[in-house]
Amino acid sequence: MRVRVDGQEKSALPGQTVAGVLLAGGRVSWRTTRNGDRPRGVFCGIGVCFDCLVVVNGVPDVRACQRVVADGDEIRTQLGAELPGSAS
Amino acid sequence: MNRVVVVGAGPAGMAAARAAAATGVEVVLVDSAQGLGGQYHRRAPESLGGNEIPPIPGVRHLAATTVWALEPVPGGHRLHLRTGPADAPGRQATVLDTAALVLATGAYDRALPFPGWDLPGVFTAGAAQALAKGQKVAVGSRVLLAGTGPFLLPVAESLIGVGARVLGVLEANIPVGGWLRDPLALLAGRAKAAELARYVTMLARHRVPFRPRTTVIAAHGTDRVTEVTTARLTADWRVRPGSERRVPVDAVCVGFGFTPQLELAVAAGCRLAGEFVEVNEAQATSVAGVFAAGEITGIGGADLSEAEGVLAGLAAARLLGGQGETPRRAIAAVRAGRRFAAALDRAHPVRAGWQSWLAEDTLICRCEEVDYGALCRAVRDRDAIGVRSLKLVSRVGLGACQGRTCGRNAADLVGGLDPAGLARRPIAAPVRLGELATTPVHPNERDTS
Ligand SMILES: Cc1cc2nc3c(=O)[nH]c(=O)nc-3n(C[C@H](O)[C@@H](O)[C@H](O)COP(=O)(O)OP(=O)(O)OC[C@H]3O[C@@H](n4cnc5c(N)ncnc54)[C@H](O)[C@@H]3O)c2cc1C
Numbered sequence A: 001m002r003v004r005v006d007g008q009e010k011s012a013l014p015g016q017t018v019a020g021v022l023l024a025g026g027r028v029s030w031r032t033t034r035n036g037d038r039p040r041g042v043f044c045g046i047g048v049c050f051d052c053l054v055v056v057n058g059v060p061d062v063r064a065c066q067r068v069v070a071d072g073d074e075i076r077t078q079l080g081a082e083l084p085g086s087a088s
Numbered sequence B: 001m002n003r004v005v006v007v008g009a010g011p012a013g014m015a016a017a018r019a020a021a022a023t024g025v026e027v028v029l030v031d032s033a034q035g036l037g038g039q040y041h042r043r044a045p046e047s048l049g050g051n052e053i054p055p056i057p058g059v060r061h062l063a064a065t066t067v068w069a070l071e072p073v074p075g076g077h078r079l080h081l082r083t084g085p086a087d088a089p090g091r092q093a094t095v096l097d098t099a100a101l102v103l104a105t106g107a108y109d110r111a112l113p114f115p116g117w118d119l120p121g122v123f124t125a126g127a128a129q130a131l132a133k134g135q136k137v138a139v140g141s142r143v144l145l146a147g148t149g150p151f152l153l154p155v156a157e158s159l160i161g162v163g164a165r166v167l168g169v170l171e172a173n174i175p176v177g178g179w180l181r182d183p184l185a186l187l188a189g190r191a192k193a194a195e196l197a198r199y200v201t202m203l204a205r206h207r208v209p210f211r212p213r214t215t216v217i218a219a220h221g222t223d224r225v226t227e228v229t230t231a232r233l234t235a236d237w238r239v240r241p242g243s244e245r246r247v248p249v250d251a252v253c254v255g256f257g258f259t260p261q262l263e264l265a266v267a268a269g270c271r272l273a274g275e276f277v278e279v280n281e282a283q284a285t286s287v288a289g290v291f292a293a294g295e296i297t298g299i300g301g302a303d304l305s306e307a308e309g310v311l312a313g314l315a316a317a318r319l320l321g322g323q324g325e326t327p328r329r330a331i332a333a334v335r336a337g338r339r340f341a342a343a344l345d346r347a348h349p350v351r352a353g354w355q356s357w358l359a360e361d362t363l364i365c366r367c368e369e370v371d372y373g374a375l376c377r378a379v380r381d382r383d384a385i386g387v388r389s390l391k392l393v394s395r396v397g398l399g400a401c402q403g404r405t406c407g408r409n410a411a412d413l414v415g416g417l418d419p420a421g422l423a424r425r426p427i428a429a430p431v432r433l434g435e436l437a438t439t440p441v442h443p444n445e446r447d448t449s
């Protein structure tokens, strides 16, 4: 399977989560916070903390640790608070 | 209505579903994950060399399905479900009614705040475990584990298994002084004690130091963790002056016990005993037709969760006329498991000295970025005692996680907050606003019988 991460093509395996793909590729953060503009990535790993939010196919606030990738997914960094459909 | 519904497919929920199905009643098992197993039996996908847990005979498993709300209806409860990719818009909405509900929603790691804990590269121990087991990925290559409780040991093993170098396991308490001295508990936990002994051997073989009364008190780095400060602790978990050491790492994992995932139980109106759901010897809660099993009723590991699941599943099935033999083995296992759990709990408390690790600008609420100074000011200036006013004044717990991460810690820092108040979340799992606006009901699932 192929996915794009911030515009770059990456290969992925069925059953991998977005966090699994990103961490395996050496990324530890893929979001910035709303107030402090601080980087965040996985914290709890099981869908509880909402730190790992990412934009998938234009939809923000997707928990990277919970979302299983699908072929062709467009994944990108989430900057602060994003509204659904806001431009990258 | 005439069916057992089990929420959570971990050791407790799977055992409940299996036990209920064995009596011949209809059983539906719901879990937000793709596969069965929950935390303990988490498997990697086949593409990464894992193998799925086989289906349970007689049980309809609704995978990738989240229960986001629960309401009482005449004769039972109605669950509101969403099925589909996590947090995707347009997941399928259905409802499921049941007269015999088993809640087995498990628990999640408790992390204590310390300066720098919000840096990328700081994980919970459970995150490291879930990523190693479920995704075959190591959270770092030089990893330090810190916290309290035996759970740090399997995490060390899994991290080594996916190629990380574990620099040490820092246990803030002194385990040997605790449960090992209680001979009855030790007897009750024979299997567990053997498992612990195996981990100790494993640590020695990989030359992983195990340091009691030691922890990580700060993480350092600009955009990710590059170093941590470790320190020796007093019995009350204050830092022993002069014991601080800097250690270069690329990941640090912390776990100070677990917090039960209570929102559905609280939504159902189940009475709590302290932090956990109160149950009787048949795992029945205070609400008719609602049973609870596993770590929402107390932290005690997978074996205890499974034994409780057997009792809960059987009791739920009996309510619908299912017949089964008295599960003597499970009853004995629950008794022994609880005894061992109580001893472990006594040996691994969270001690108040952690509050002295905080700096003014240490975040307490990670979502809303409320720091310790702001929390103290809210309490001092506005008398913001009580969950609602504390939230409104300081914004602690108002973020995306609805206080799951910070609630316990804020309660300890402020004192006198009620755990049920902290777990009151009308929406148990996230639904997108667009989804809420269009909450269709799939007719096939609608059960009005
Ligand atoms: C991240 C993590 C990893 C762990 N790994 C281990 C380990 O490797 N070894 C070990 O000994 N112990 C481990 N534990 C401890 C663990 O809690 C076990 O003791 C055991 O899994 C508890 O069983 P349980 O059935 O109570 O709950 P869990 O196994 O936690 O299962 C609960 C299930 O409920 C589901 N659920 C919760 N809410 C909803 C909802 N609203 N809708 C749908 N589904 C829902 C969850 O998806 C989950 O699958 C881990 C704990 C955590 C938090």
Ligand code: FES
Residues within 6 Å of the ligand: A041, A042, A043, A044, A045, A046, A047, A048, A049, A050, A051, A052, A053, A063, A064, A065, A066
């Ligand atoms: S890491 Fe906590 S929700 Fe994904």
